[in-house]
Amino acid sequence: MLQKENPKTEIDLTTDGRVLVKAATIYDLVQPVVTLGQEKRLNDWLANHLQAPPASRILDVGCGTGLLTAAIAKHYPKASVIGIDASKSMIKVADRKRLSHNCSYRTALAEKLPFAPETFDVVTSALFFHHVHLKLKEICLKEICRVLKPGGRVIIADMDTPYTKLGWALSIGAWLIFRQPEIKENIDGKLGPLITECGFNKLEKPARFSGYISIWSAIKGT
Numbered sequence: 001m002l003q004k005e006n007p008k009t010e011i012d013l014t015t016d017g018r019v020l021v022k023a024a025t026i027y028d029l030v031q032p033v034v035t036l037g038q039e040k041r042l043n044d045w046l047a048n049h050l051q052a053p054p055a056s057r058i059l060d061v062g063c064g065t066g067l068l069t070a071a072i073a074k075h076y077p078k079a080s081v082i083g084i085d086a087s088k089s090m091i092k093v094a095d096r097k098r099l100s101h102n103c104s105y106r107t108a109l110a111e112k113l114p115f116a117p118e119t120f121d122v123v124t125s126a127l128f129f130h131h132v133h134l135k136l137k138e139i140c141l142k143e144i145c146r147v148l149k150p151g152g153r154v155i156i157a158d159m160d161t162p163y164t165k166l167g168w169a170l171s172i173g174a175w176l177i178f179r180q181p182e183i184k185e186n187i188d189g190k191l192g193p194l195i196t197e198c199g200f201n202k203l204e205k206p207a208r209f210s211g212y213i214s215i216w217s218a219i220k221g222t
Helices: 028-035 037-050 067-075 088-098 132-145 164-180 181-189 190-199
Strands: 058-060 080-085 103-107 121-127 148-159 200-209 213-220
Touching: 028 037, 037 121, 037 148, 037 200, 037 213, 058 067, 058 132, 067 080, 067 088, 067 103, 067 121, 080 088, 088 103, 132 148, 132 164, 132 181, 132 190, 132 213, 148 181, 148 190, 164 181, 181 213, 190 213
Parallel strands: 058 080, 058 121, 080 103, 121 148
Antiparallel strands: 148 213, 200 213
16 A cells, blocks of 8 residues: 555556556555555455355456465465456566466456457455556456356455545555555445446445445446
């Protein structure tokens, strides 16, 4: 969460989102800090609540160094799990540290997923959507809907309206320091309603973490 980077530096892919390039080398150290020690618990919770068939195809959007992707692959050893990120630096770290027999990574844009329609049973994303502006959030969600099978599940963990004083302090501080309107959109609670506008129903918010992170779960309409 707390890295300020040029949206279009050191990458081949063109995107309006913010891409973490230099942060790749310290990402694994930073995540437990910005989640107040909840990073592993958050990823384990997500992996345990996908409600996916054992041999599913699962996509992790904005995977970073593969922390969540690897947790899902471990929980679903018969599944095929793919993590995508626009940052080549992040994917290099993921390939080096978290590649496995059922887990792979590739450089790709969330707003232009390189997969055929109705490819995946589940799509996940953790702490990605506060790096993209509102219109791009919408495009990414529609792409997720496109590659999901009918009745497939999307489960997203990201910044939301804080629910503790410390959560408010972290969120407002990040917004003021890094001047990211994308963060303010999440603080204002705009991500949840947008999910239902992009082809999903049965939206739920089953858990919250760290005073400012919400989890949304929804089903692609049939």
